[in-house]
Amino acid sequence: MSRVGKKVIELPVGVSVSREGHMVHVKGPKGELSQAIDPAMEIKIDGTHLTVKRPSESKEHRSLHGLSRSLIANMVEGVTNGFEKKLEIRGIGYRAEMRGNNVLFNLGFSHPIILIPPKSITVKAEANTSITVSGIDKELVGHVAAKIRTFRKPEPYKGKGIRYVGEYVREKAGKTAGK
Numbered sequence: 001m002s003r004v005g006k007k008v009i010e011l012p013v014g015v016s017v018s019r020e021g022h023m024v025h026v027k028g029p030k031g032e033l034s035q036a037i038d039p040a041m042e043i044k045i046d047g048t049h050l051t052v053k054r055p056s057e058s059k060e061h062r063s064l065h066g067l068s069r070s071l072i073a074n075m076v077e078g079v080t081n082g083f084e085k086k087l088e089i090r091g092i093g094y095r096a097e098m099r100g101n102n103v104l105f106n107l108g109f110s111h112p113i114i115l116i117p118p119k120s121i122t123v124k125a126e127a128n129t130s131i132t133v134s135g136i137d138k139e140l141v142g143h144v145a146a147k148i149r150t151f152r153k154p155e156p157y158k159g160k161g162i163r164y165v166g167e168y169v170r171e172k173a174g175k176t177a178g179k
Helices: 061-078 138-150
Strands: 018-022 023-028 032-037 041-047 049-053 083-090 095-099 104-108 114-115 121-126 130-133 160-164
Touching: 018 041, 023 061, 032 061, 049 061, 061 130, 061 138, 083 138, 095 121, 121 138, 130 138
Parallel strands: none
Antiparallel strands: 018 023, 023 032, 041 049, 083 130, 083 160, 095 104, 104 114, 121 130
């Protein structure tokens, strides 16, 4: 049995879950999310508890069991609390600033980079060197944060670049002079 798939999802007050065919809809205080779930997975709602059951012990159903439960749990968490990722910018002259809803990055290139976030995602640039990406969709928050990180990945020689808060980047020794 899948250890993740067996866990019961607690539905907080104000959160409703419905299923129409292969789509699962979750509504909560922060918004509404939908996700396609394999139609073979059974979803049972008992008051404030939600469980995901699989129809058989086949390899495909076992692999989809934990995935389906995790996707639904992330949607429930997103519509109640939301998700956020924090990034930090390191490097002399590297900074980010807000321009309306867009973010302008100066990262040592000959041109600034402008990020236009998706509608359901909020990006904030605080103190020029810290960026917070937040929203209700965990996948989209992670995707936008990863996209921002690719603008200037942390390099191992001087440590410059954009990294997640708490991310460890191993620094390498550079070339040493002659003999």
